[in-house]
Amino acid sequence: MSGGTLAFFILAAFGLGGVTTMLTARRVIHMVLALSLSFLAIAGLYVLLGADFLGVVQIIVYTGAITILAVFGIMLTPHGGLETEPKSAPRQGRRMPLVAFLLAAGLFAVLFWAVAGTRFARSPFASDEPVDAAAIGGLLLSSRYLLPFEVISVVLLVALIGAIVLAKDDASDTAGSVQAEEHAGTSPAEPPTVRADNAEAHRADRTAASARDTGESGQHVEKEAQLVGAVREANRE
Amino acid sequence: MPSLYWYNYLVVVLFIALGIGLPIVAFALSRLLRPKHAYAEKTTTYESGAEPIGTSWVRFKVKYYLYALLFLVFDVETLFLYPWAVAFDRVGTFALLEMVIFLAILAFGLFYAWRKDVLEWK
Amino acid sequence: MRDWLYEPLSAERFGWMVLSILILLGVLLFLVTYAIYVQRKLLGWMQSRVGPNRVGPYGLLQTIADVLKLLTKESFVPTHADRPLYLLAPIVAFAPAFVVFAVIPLTDRIAFTDIGIGLLFYIGVASLSTLGVIMGGWASNNKWSLIGAMRAAAMMISYEIPLVLAALGVVMLAGSINLVDIVEAQRGVWNVVPQFVGFVIFLIAALAELNRTPFDLTEAESELIAGYQVEYSGFRFAIFMLGEYVYLFAMGALIAILYFGGWLPPHPALDFIPGIVWLVVKTLFFAYLPFWLQATFPRVRIDQLMTFSWKVLMPLALVNIAFTSLVKTIAGGVS
Numbered sequence: 001m002s003g004g005t006l007a008f009f010i011l012a013a014f015g016l017g018g019v020t021t022m023l024t025a026r027r028v029i030h031m032v033l034a035l036s037l038s039f040l041a042i043a044g045l046y047v048l049l050g051a052d053f054l055g056v057v058q059i060i061v062y063t064g065a066i067t068i069l070a071v072f073g074i075m076l077t078p079h080g081g082l083e084t085e086p087k088s089a090p091r092q093g094r095r096m097p098l099v100a101f102l103l104a105a106g107l108f109a110v111l112f113w114a115v116a117g118t119r120f121a122r123s124p125f126a127s128d129e130p131v132d133a134a135a136i137g138g139l140l141l142s143s144r145y146l147l148p149f150e151v152i153s154v155v156l157l158v159a160l161i162g163a164i165v166l167a168k169d170d171a172s173d174t175a176g177s178v179q180a181e182e183h184a185g186t187s188p189a190e191p192p193t194v195r196a197d198n199a200e201a202h203r204a205d206r207t208a209a210s211a212r213d214t215g216e217s218g219q220h221v222e223k224e225a226q227l228v229g230a231v232r233e234a235n236r237e
Numbered sequence: 238m239p240s241l242y243w244y245n246y247l248v249v250v251l252f253i254a255l256g257i258g259l260p261i262v263a264f265a266l267s268r269l270l271r272p273k274h275a276y277a278e279k280t281t282t283y284e285s286g287a288e289p290i291g292t293s294w295v296r297f298k299v300k301y302y303l304y305a306l307l308f309l310v311f312d313v314e315t316l317f318l319y320p321w322a323v324a325f326d327r328v329g330t331f332a333l334l335e336m337v338i339f340l341a342i343l344a345f346g347l348f349y350a351w352r353k354d355v356l357e358w359k
Numbered sequence: 360m361r362d363w364l365y366e367p368l369s370a371e372r373f374g375w376m377v378l379s380i381l382i383l384l385g386v387l388l389f390l391v392t393y394a395i396y397v398q399r400k401l402l403g404w405m406q407s408r409v410g411p412n413r414v415g416p417y418g419l420l421q422t423i424a425d426v427l428k429l430l431t432k433e434s435f436v437p438t439h440a441d442r443p444l445y446l447l448a449p450i451v452a453f454a455p456a457f458v459v460f461a462v463i464p465l466t467d468r469i470a471f472t473d474i475g476i477g478l479l480f481y482i483g484v485a486s487l488s489t490l491g492v493i494m495g496g497w498a499s500n501n502k503w504s505l506i507g508a509m510r511a512a513a514m515m516i517s518y519e520i521p522l523v524l525a526a527l528g529v530v531m532l533a534g535s536i537n538l539v540d541i542v543e544a545q546r547g548v549w550n551v552v553p554q555f556v557g558f559v560i561f562l563i564a565a566l567a568e569l570n571r572t573p574f575d576l577t578e579a580e581s582e583l584i585a586g587y588q589v590e591y592s593g594f595r596f597a598i599f600m601l602g603e604y605v606y607l608f609a610m611g612a613l614i615a616i617l618y619f620g621g622w623l624p625p626h627p628a629l630d631f632i633p634g635i636v637w638l639v640v641k642t643l644f645f646a647y648l649p650f651w652l653q654a655t656f657p658r659v660r661i662d663q664l665m666t667f668s669w670k671v672l673m674p675l676a677l678v679n680i681a682f683t684s685l686v687k688t689i690a691g692g693v694s
Contacts, residue, residue, distance in 0.1 A: 003243075004243075027441070029441075029444070029497055030443075030444070033444070033490070033494065036490065047246055050242065052242075052246070052474065052475065052476055052480075053320070053475075053476050053479070056476055056479045056480050056482075056483040057316050057479075057483075059483035059484065059486070059487070060312060060316060060479070060482065060483040060486060061309070061312060061313060061316065063483075063486075063487060063490070064312070064483065064486035064487065064489070064516075064519075065305070065308055065309040065312045065313075065516070066309065067490060068305050068308070068489060068490075068493070068512055068516055069302070069305040069306065069308075069309055071493055071497075071512070072297070072301040072302045072304075072305040072509075072512070072513075073302055073305075075296065075297040075301060075302075075509065076296060076297060076298075076299055076301070076302050077296065078296055130242040130475070132475045132476075134320070134323040134324050134327070134534075134535070135324075136320040136324075137319075137320030137321050137322070137323045137324025137325075137327075138320075138324040138327055140317070140320050140321065140324075141321060141324060141331070141332045141335055146335065149317075149335070149339070150335070150338055150339065150342075152317065153314065153317075153338075153339045153342040153343060154342060156310050156313060156314055156342075156343075156346070157342050157343075157345065157346045159310055160306075160307070160310045160346040160349070160350065161346070161349060163303070163306040163307075163310070164303070164306075164349070164350055164353050164355050167299055167302060167303045167306065241473065242475075244472075245472040245473060245474050246472075246474075247376075248376060248380070248461060248471050248472045249458070249461045249472060249474075249480075251376060251377060251380055252380060252457065252458045252460065252461040252471070253454065253458055255380055255381070255384060255457065256453065256454035256455070256456075256457035256458050257450055257454050259384065259453070259457070260449055260450045260453050260454075260598045261450070263430075263594055263597075263598060264594060264595070264598075266430065266594075267429075267430045267431070267432075267434065267593060267594035270430055270431045271430070271431050271432060271433050271434060271593055271594075272431075272433050273433065273435075274433065275433070275435040277438070279435065280435050280436070280437050280438045281437065281438060281439075282437055282438075282439055282499075282500060282501050282590070283437075283501060283503075283589055283590060284501065284502060284503065289439075289501075289502075294497070294500065294505070295502075295505075297509055301509060301512075301513050304513050304516065304517060304665070305513075305516060307669070308516040308517065308519070308520065311520045311673075312519070312520065312523075315520060315523050315524055315527070316479075318524075318527055318680070319479060319527065319530065319536060322527050322530040322531040322534075323530060323534060323535060323536060325531055325534065325684065325687065326534050330688055333684055333685070333688045336684065337681070340677060340680070340681060343677070344674075344677055347669070347673060347674070347677075350669075351669075351670065356665075356666055356669040356670055357662075357666060358661060358662040358664075358665035358666055
């Protein structure tokens with residue numbers, strides 16, 4: 001089917017384009033979004049293979065959840081403007097572009113040869129027809145995949161608990177410091193919703209700017225919050 | 238009906254093309270019509286009239302990250318439930334039992350997060 | 360239209376396909392234009408005001424004038440913005456809201472596609488609009504924008520799980536993820552009756568996904584000015600708004616299909632009215648419902664919002680699924 005081949009190459013181009021953009025991008029957030037483009041392209045490839053359920057799962061889990069997770073992870077770290085590379089390491093790499101190219105090409109050749117030479121055994125469940133979700137469900141719940149299916153839930157539980165244990169200490173630390181700043185920086189008259197913003201903005205400014213700037217910006221935010229409060233009062237009357 | 242499957246996704250591709258195309262056409266149209274008099278004061282960051290201080294690309298609290306982690310785990314679990322729900326009629330009581338175990342483990346994770354105060358937004 | 364899907368593809372048929380999608384797009388643009396008018400009128404009446412009444416008879420041309428105004432408004436890129444992402448964000452926010460219409464069947468005969476996993480396709484594609492919001496908020500390099508975008512993202516992911524879990528109950532009843540099958544399974548009684556808990560969870564989560572009141576704190580104008588849209592002006596802003604309203608109609612249609620029998624009439628005696636009319640009426644009702652809620656509810660606080668999803672909706676949705684499967688097993692065993 002020539003349409004399928006065409007679609008494959010377009011999707012592959014998007015996937016590779018996304019990954020290349022990710023490698024060359026200077027900002028971390030650009031890298032994440034470029035990666036999400038190649039996730040989308042991979043989802044397209046699954047659909048092309050007749051596994052649209054898997055394709056949609058790829059979109060929901062990777063493009064939706066993993067990308068957001070990565071973005072939140074970036075927001076957690078100081079990520080300001082451009083990522084400045086450490087001066088020494090990349091220069092060593094740039095010295096020998098030809099060697100790097102040859103190595104990469106060699107690796108590609110070996111992999112291509114290995115993949116092209118392999119005879120893939122056909123799974124008894126494989127078919128050329130598109131797979132519907134009911135078939136997947138039936139298979140998943142059959143005695144054959146019973147144990148793996150239940151083990152998955154345990155693996156996910158372990159991942160969840162691990163994530164909580166890892167991030168929990170940080171969370172309580174940060175929460176403490178935010179609260180301290182919140183009390184220091186806000187006047188008691190402000191409505192609670194504004195205070196939440198205020199705390200975030202405060203924290204934002206404090207981490208980003210120098211000590212002097214922070215003091216000023218704190219005042220700005222505070223003034224603004226009071227202004228908002230005043231406007232609300234006026235509206236109420 | 239393999240051909241139906243392909244036509245379906247061909248239509249989806251058309252939808253995607255139009256969904257991306259409409260904003261582009263609209264931007265092009267408005268580019269023809271709109272004025273262009275940007276100067277430094279106008280293009281500065283709007284923060285309610287106050288001079289913006291520092292970049293706004295700052296650090297956020299770890300809470301967001303934790304929520305995203307929770308979301309990821311529960312998202313994957315939920316997706317496993319969908320094939321089960323579809324195949325429910327075929328597999329019957331055995332599937333119910335199997336899924337009760339799966340759901341119990343999922344609920345335990347939620348319970349654990351609850352007890353550890355991870356669900357609290359503060 | 361659904362029959363086309365089974366016939367071989369020709370250039371002519373392809374042209375009709377494109378034309379029908381264009382017509383859908385036009386209808387959506389019309390609906391959105393008047394949804395904004397209806398919103399302003401409804402809010403006006405609910406607050407004892409008149410609402411727009413200057414442009415055209417009864418102010419009917421008000422939104423059209425607004426659109427024309429936005430089209431001719433200057434739209435610059437802020438100096439400190441992240442230019443490529445800033446330009447890309449409105450497109451990423453709008454496209455998914457339109458693409459989800461691909462899987463929404465209008466009647467059992469008229470449908471653009473007939474995808475086996477329609478509901479999951481909708482959920483997956485709709486979740487992409489979160490990326491557009493994050494891109495817009497980050498690229499603006501504005502503190503209001505970024506806070507709004509981060510909140511929007513945190514809220515959308517928190518409420519997506521209850522949404523998906525609530526829809527699972529409907530899938531169990533129908534035994535299919537295909538939206539046409541789901542409607543056909545409601546021939547006897549609409550899903551809202553056996554899945555009432557699921558419907559309530561779904562409605563609340565849908566409001567949060569749409570960023571409507573009482574969950575509109577991502578763009579709370581009195582706190583964050585307009586959240587992630589602060590730095591957007593002219594038609595870029597308009598596309599953000601368009602995406603939001605198109606998504607409103609998509610969600611209205613989905614609620615009508617999942618819980619209110621889609622194109623099925625409330626009573627078989629009313630069968631003489633074409634199915635598409637029923638679907639449109641139901642869709643419009645659920646698309647306009649948020650406007651009513653907007654006039655009724657105050658905005659919730661962010662900590663209340665987040666914990667509500669995880670501590671109330673999630674457990675409720677899980678109980679709903681367990682209950683549904685139990686009832687289904689017992690009923691299946693008896694019959």
